[in-house]
Amino acid sequence: MLRRFAAVSASALLCLVGTAGAAEARTESLYAPSAVVLSISKGADAGSAVVQRAVTLSCAPTASGTHPAPEAACAELKATHEGGTFGGLLASPATDRMCPQHFDPVTVTVDGVWEGARTSWQYTFGNACTMGVTLNEGAAFSF
Template sequence: MLRRSAAISAAALLCLAGAAGTAEAGSTSLYAPSAVVLSIGKGTDSGALTVLRATTLSCMPGPSGTHPAPEAACAELKAGFAGGGFEGLLASPNPDRACPQHFDPVTVTLDGVWEGTRTSWQYTFSNACVMGVTLNGGEAFAF
């Protein structure tokens, strides 16, 4: 009877040790996390912005989230992230496409964690047309 109890106790300890090892392994990763919330809103100040649309995007360990094209959006953010900021998402406006000159500000925001570091980025365009021709690629904010 004592041998049976010892065998059961040893099996229970191995099971608990395995569960603890799994929990520890799950908390460490080979890649720094990249998960953000992207939004498009009316206005110029992110504090008083009227959010029109928003989506979640996780790029590490793999593309996912509520974004309709997570793979393309992650690739665009990765390419646009230069020198610690997302200014690489902006391109010179296409000279072949004219936009109206009215002022109806639209602000895009990106908040979350990128490559393991807390990040927050925003950019205001004079109107939605200018936003469409200035965003390089446009996949990240196409939702």
Template sequence: MRRHIAAVSATALLSLACATGAAEAKPSSLYAPSAMVLTIAKGAGDAATVVRASTLSCAPTAQGTHPNPEAACAALAATAGTFDTLLASPDTGRACPMHYDPVTVTADGVWQGSRVSWKHTFSNTCTMSVTFNGNPVFAF
């Protein structure tokens, strides 16, 4: 009798867990998630120390701790979330010093439902500024 009660209890718990899990699996929005943590770090590789960080969520509305989430989300949408595209049009009319003081930027999270883990190291802050050329994504 005890085995029967234990089996019925286990089946009931399993059924409840499956029902609860199915309810949690339903999407809560029509939009694919787009939420990231952006960082700017002093240094390169594992030795880099984060000096600034910002959160950015773009769907269904632009929000987060980023100072201009609307502009940053628009800039990412223009590149289809491809962060390497942000590096494509540096300001060639501006010169930077040739000293090495590396700065690393990262983006980790989700863009339109796809996992993002991106990192790029610049030789110094001037080079980073010239490369992003007014792009608002890492302007925080």
């Protein structure tokens, strides 16, 4: 009887170890999702602005979505993501390009999940020219 219990216990232990090994293999293939909607809106606040253009962008496990250049946009978002926001997208305006001083606000947003965490970021520019200069014609909002 003791021999039979030892054999059953040993086989149960092997099953558990095999199951744990399989679970470890599965967790190695998991990734933190990064899927967002990027939008450009007319207005001073994302809540009341009228969306002019919007695209979807998924960056993990591969770059895809309706964005015309998903690989470049994902690379730019990854490089500029700082402290839970995308403030790194905002660069110092180039001094060689002048913009009119009229107020016609444009708001850009990033909403969704980034590296597994919920994200919602927005920034309002005085006009479309200022947006283009500040974003340095980057890939993320070139759609």
